[in-house]
Amino acid sequence: MSVEQALFYPLAILSTLGALGVVLAKNPLHGALWLVCSFFFLAAIYVVLGAHLVGILQIIVYAGAIMVLFLFVIMLLALSEADLGERKVTLFKILGGAAALSGIGIAARLVFAAPPQTALRPIPADFGTVAAVGRTLFTEFPLQFEAVSLLLLVAIAGAVVVAKARI
Amino acid sequence: MVPVSHYLLFAALLFGIGALGVVTRRSALTVFMCVELMLNAANLTFLAFAREQLGSRGLSGHAIAILVMAVAAAEAAVGLAIVIAVFRTRGTVNLDEVKTLKL
Numbered sequence A: 001m002s003v004e005q006a007l008f009y010p011l012a013i014l015s016t017l018g019a020l021g022v023v024l025a026k027n028p029l030h031g032a033l034w035l036v037c038s039f040f041f042l043a044a045i046y047v048v049l050g051a052h053l054v055g056i057l058q059i060i061v062y063a064g065a066i067m068v069l070f071l072f073v074i075m076l077l078a079l080s081e082a083d084l085g086e087r088k089v090t091l092f093k094i095l096g097g098a099a100a101l102s103g104i105g106i107a108a109r110l111v112f113a114a115p116p117q118t119a120l121r122p123i124p125a126d127f128g129t130v131a132a133v134g135r136t137l138f139t140e141f142p143l144q145f146e147a148v149s150l151l152l153l154v155a156i157a158g159a160v161v162v163a164k165a166r167i
Numbered sequence B: 001m002v003p004v005s006h007y008l009l010f011a012a013l014l015f016g017i018g019a020l021g022v023v024t025r026r027s028a029l030t031v032f033m034c035v036e037l038m039l040n041a042a043n044l045t046f047l048a049f050a051r052e053q054l055g056s057r058g059l060s061g062h063a064i065a066i067l068v069m070a071v072a073a074a075e076a077a078v079g080l081a082i083v084i085a086v087f088r089t090r091g092t093v094n095l096d097e098v099k100t101l102k103l
Helices: A003-024 A028-048 A052-077 A091-113 A130-140 A142-163 B004-024 B028-053 B055-090
Strands: none
Touching: A003 A028, A003 B004, A003 B028, A028 A052, A028 B028, A052 A130, A052 B028, A052 B055, A091 B004, A130 A142, A130 B055, A142 B055, B004 B028, B028 B055
């Protein structure tokens, strides 16, 4: 059992449990905390994959900023399950749930029916580091980078305008 | 040695669980969190293929994952602002009731 195997399978199971906690939690607050838990284990899996920068950014940006924003809004709205009323089972929910589960089933079948694969090559020393990813981001994706920064500016302005009671 | 397909299956599992949550749950906030879960599954797919390819193609996967994260942050900000506005006008975020744009 290699280190990668010993790390990945337990982390994947824990991350999946966190994801299930999000879907099954009655209170959105509990669901948000389950999601933070899942993101932390996912960040660890990113590091196992050699994506050090993306893993740290996952913790800083996703678990640390986006989920905190979610928690702010959840506490601002102060919802409880009782406020939502009766639970309805519609055809859309049944079909959608069946579609999601069959998607997972198809993926599982493809994976376990696949021929044995060659081992992954070892990770080079500078793979996934800040310098290497930064170089790639600024030389191969400059347009996308500028577009995303423009998108963030528009999102800041848009969020303030949409959430204000009186513009 | 973990085959790439196992990483991809785990990403598909997370995506499916997120899709299940989006379709099934009534609270708009929980649906939003499940959408974030799906975005993370897509990120994991990018990073798994980057691990397989290595080299500059692999680093492209990492750069794309960072861009996806930034887009997810922008989407979360605006989406939560919309949820707040909907709660202010409709009084509820129950998606079974907030079905039409007309009040």
